Amino acid sequence: MSTLKPVRLDIVSDVVCPWCYIGKRRIEKALSLVTDIPVEVHWRPFFLNPWVPREGISREDYLTTKFGSVEAYKGIAGRVVTAAGEEGLSYRPDMVKRQPNTIDCHRLIHWAEAKGKAAEMKQRLMELYFRDGGDLTDVNVLVRAAADVGLDAEETRRRLATDEDVALISAQAEEAASKGISGVPTFVFAQKYAVSGAQPxxxxxxxxxxxxAEVNAQAAE
Structure with missing residues (x-):
């Protein structure tokens, strides 16, 4: 059993950010390279597109607003699709028909964290969106995703129909922005050091x- 003091790792990301999808796989690989180091992982919310309304918008409208046109995004998407494939992930941009506001997704991840299932919930939502073109504005899709990772479907449906934790998630996302986090994924180590981007x-x-090494040296002083 390790006697090392654990390193806290906060991962600030959004479920509709393709580099966050890739970054999640890369940090999992990184963790497999340092199995001798105890790490406490916490998934933190970020709103890549805070201007998207709660009900979401069509993917076409989103791409036109953000990139100028659907065609303009295709060139950008190609590089991301390739990078995802190199990590064993599938990103199929043509499958995505609706751009969601992600506050409900972040609520699900927060609720899953209470059961030790935050990473699984994050992965399920990302797979639904990037690989399957799932509509993350559809409450039935969200409830099924929650059930897939072991959350109670009816309880999840009931909670999603309320404003439970909307203020909390919004505050956490605003806190990240206030600390200067503008690009995701951002990996924050021991609440002191930040690494931005889907690094190797x-x-x-x-x-x-x-x-x-630093955390444990300080603990030994």
Whole structure:
């Protein structure tokens, strides 16, 4: 059993951010490279597109607003699709028909965290969106996703129909922005050091080792 003090790792990301999808896989690979270091992972919300209304908008309207046209995004998407494929992930932009506001997704991740299932919930929502073109504005899709990772379907449906934790998630996202986080994923180590972007696993693993050494040196003083 490790006697090392755990490293706290806060991962600030959004479920509709393709580089967050890739970054999640890379940090998982990084963690597999440092199994001797205890790490406490916390998934933190970020709103990549806070201007998208709660009911969502069509993907076409979204791409036109953000990138100028659907065609303009295709060039950008190609690079991301390739990067996802290299990580064993599937991103099929043509499958996505609706752009969601992600506050309900972040609520699900927050509720799943109470059961130790935050990472699974995050992964399920990302797979639904990027791989399957799932409509994350559809409450039935969200409830099924929650049930897939072991949350109670009817309880989830009831909670989604309320404003439970909307203020909390919004405050957490605003806190990240107030600390200067503008690009995601951002990996925050020991609440002190931030690494932005879907960095290679080896680089993230090196950062974990370095921070762990510092955290434990301080603990020994």
């Amino acid at each position: 696993p080896e680089q993230l693993a090196a950062a974990l080792r370095q921070v762990s």
